[in-house]
Amino acid sequence: xxxxxxxxxxxxxxxxxxxxxxxxxxxxxxxxxxxxxxxxxxxxxxxxxxxxxxxxxxxxxxxxxxxxxxxxxxxxxxxxxxxxxxxxxxxxxxxxxxxxxxxxxxxxxxxxxxxxxxxxxxxxxxxxxxxxxxxxxxxxxxxxxxxxxxxxxxxxxxxxxxxxxxxxxxxxxxxxxxxxxxxxxxxxxxxxxxxxxxxxxxxxxxxxxxxxxxxxxxxxxxxxxxxxxxxxxxxxx
Ligand code: PXP
Numbered sequence: 239x240x241x242x243x244x245x246x247x248x249x250x251x252x253x254x255x256x257x258x259x260x261x262x263x264x265x266x267x268x269x270x271x272x273x274x275x276x277x278x279x280x281x282x283x284x285x286x287x288x289x290x291x292x293x294x295x296x297x298x299x300x301x302x303x304x305x306x307x308x309x310x311x312x313x314x315x316x317x318x319x320x321x322x323x324x325x326x327x328x329x330x331x332x333x334x335x336x337x338x339x340x341x342x343x344x345x346x347x348x349x350x351x352x353x354x355x356x357x358x359x360x361x362x363x364x365x366x367x368x369x370x371x372x373x374x375x376x377x378x379x380x381x382x383x384x385x386x387x388x389x390x391x392x393x394x395x396x397x398x399x400x401x402x403x404x405x406x407x408x409x410x411x412x413x414x415x416x417x418x419x420x421x422x423x424x425x426x427x428x429x430x431x432x433x434x435x436x437x438x439x440x441x442x443x444x445x446x447x448x449x450x451x452x453x454x455x456x457x458x459x460x461x462x463x464x465x466x467x468x469x470x471x472x473x474x475x
Contacts, residue, residue, distance in 0.1 A: 246279070248288070248455035254287065266463055269463040277303050277304045277306050277447070278306070280294060281307075291318065320358065326364065341393075342391040352385075370390065371391050376414075389449065426445070427448050
């Protein structure tokens with residue numbers, strides 16, 4: 239069964255819109271777990287636009303499932319991550335002007351920096367995943383960096399509309415996923431997955447985990463977060 243990581247950043251985005259106390263991503267993580275989340279995922283951005291340091295520290299103390307912290311390859315947030323020690327970190331690219339994470343981490347060009355960051359986390363016994371575009375060269379560079387996990391960026395797939403484009407993107411994910419499996423890397427998918435498009439990638443071989451945020455939090459507005467997570471879990475079963 240595919241493990242579901244629920245990304246609660248979007249709950250913090252609503253809170254930050256008013257700068258107050260609600261909704262609280264810590265409470266949301268608890269609700270997500272009651273709905274069957276297998277992991278809680280948050281992104282501590284350098285600009286702190288949604289998740290705050292306080293959220294991360296409280297989540298570290300309260301979540302019952304593994305905590306997956308997304309972060310940029312940047313000394314400031316790496317130091318925080320090493321202090322908080324989540325079960326897993328996912329290294330992602332970050333550009334301040336982007337609305338959300340737009341492309342995968344370019345491990346091919348940034349291998350030295352990724353390798354150095356990976357070594358620091360590995361020494362602290364924190365598992366390292368790299369969020370990369372579904373390209374065999376990126377998967378190979380991920381393996382060279384010492385990371386043990388990759389999360390293939392499904393954003394292009396999620397944006398594809400014409401059936402031939404969708405088929406092309408699914409094939410890219412299949413190929414990159416097969417390469418990751420051959421190299422002994424744990425395989426995850428994430429970004430832009432929703433209650434419809436997930437049906438087209440849930441049967442890809444070797445996928446062990448999906449990290450999903452926006453669609454689940456959006457559905458939670460209507461049905462509540464616990465139920466929204468339950469529904470996604472049913473689709474992955
Ligand atoms: N995985 C990674 C690495 C991400 O950066 C994000 C977005 O924060 C997600 C998964 C979740 O994407 P979405 O909110 O589109 O489901």
